[in-house]
Amino acid sequence: MILSNIETVPGKEITRFFGVVSGSTVRAKHIGKDIMAGFKNIVGGELKAYTELIGEAREDAIGRMVREAESLGANAVVNIRFSTSSVAQGAAELFAYGTAVTVE
Amino acid sequence: MKFDPSIPEDGINVSRTHPLREALLLVGGVAAIAIAVAVAAAVAVDLVAPHIPIELEVRLFSGWFDRGVEADEAVDPREQSLAKLLGRMAGHWPENPYAFEIAIWDIPEPNAVALPGGVIAVTDGLLENVESENELAFVLGHELGHFRNRDHLRGLGRGIAFSLLLVAVGVGGSSSAVELASLAGQFAQRGFDRDQEIEADRFGLALLAAEYGHVSGAEAFFEHLPELGGPLDGELASYYSTHPLNADRIQALRGMAHEMGWELRGERQPLLSLSPAR
């Protein structure tokens, strides 16, 4: 599966396009991380635990988007966008969407 | 470039776990953690509490729970007669290291508490509902039992450990998660509380027998207490959960009295000067 966030896949031609495909996941961090992050908030700096968590979740969302594209018989998703939103206190949604296409 | 109107497979963005399975797993998990923390805290406190020096306890808590009577304020006469009765009861506990103080709380529900530092608090509701000196003597004896076993410190320690757990749950979870954890924790600590009450009853009963030569009044106290007051909530509800006024406890009292050869019947002393202060 080829993924891109431009209109095309360079060097290939889009022969067929489908509709929007998307992948999403809602993740919560556990209390331990929450409390550690609370301490870290005093001094600032990167919250490694959260970086990891969000990164993992984003991979998860991309994976689901790819599965949707696969179920259509597409071989690429172009024009991919991400959006992250806080769904509830301590929970974030990672959302990825794009247009499924067949390239040759 | 051709458009293909296919629709992607349904349900890729939704986990297939059944919500009830998820609910069972989460509720079980939270309850298990709360019970584990509650039991661990109770065991740890039971290990530590007997080793806390009494001087340290008194120093730490002195002045926390007494009413802070102003110099010119008239002392409640009930307090004086209670202190006198308490002195008589404590007299049968020669190794008593505390200098006890009495506090009367303006609360309509019958209750009595042993507080860190040697303060025994009784409520208006209790004083208005006891019918003889013996009953009151048993309540005081029971609270003295809590002091002897350092139960007041245990209760405090478990309370602190438990509040910490609930705060931690509250940081991440919702209010219903806190409620669930507190229910599970209270359930786990119930057994510890019950054992303490029985032990305190045993001590109170021994003091009662030593003072009057019989234990009449102890049982009567439990028998008419359940009729008092209405449904309780909040802090007072914990009185009923930690002082379970049930047939079991009366049964246990009878057993103890029988075992020790204490007479359950006897002449009860009338109450003196315990009518509410004007």
Add this chain to the structure above:
Amino acid sequence: MVELGVRLGIPLALLVLAYFTGAAVERRHYASIRERELRWRSVPAITFRSVPPSWKVTECTLITGSVVISVDYFKRFLAGLRAIFGGRIKAYESLLDRARREALMRLKQKAVERGYHAIVNVRLETCRMANARNSESIAGLEVLAFGTAVKLRNAP
């Protein structure tokens, strides 16, 4: 015992009620979404910023479709517990899935009703509407879908 019953009983009854009604509402919503997805499958909705070269566009306009969807008590309860352990909040996944597909369908419906043939540069935005009194729980989620609807001389 009575006190325990009140403390447990009311929330438990609410949970059971929320579980059954919530599941029924969700089932019905999904059925309606699937039906509309089939009905409007021939209307392309794509994230391309420009129209495919073969399309001859005669007219275009900005178009939006949005929905605010709320969480049932049972799901909120599950999410609250899940927040202790971390991980996927499965209870909210179907909520977002429904909201997003609903918003997209409303977008398509609007476009079709106004005589447009396709939507390009589709974007999706999610916004949480917090409860005014209790900021930790959510009152609802808004999903907004927007894009440029185009009228074609050679409709696909």
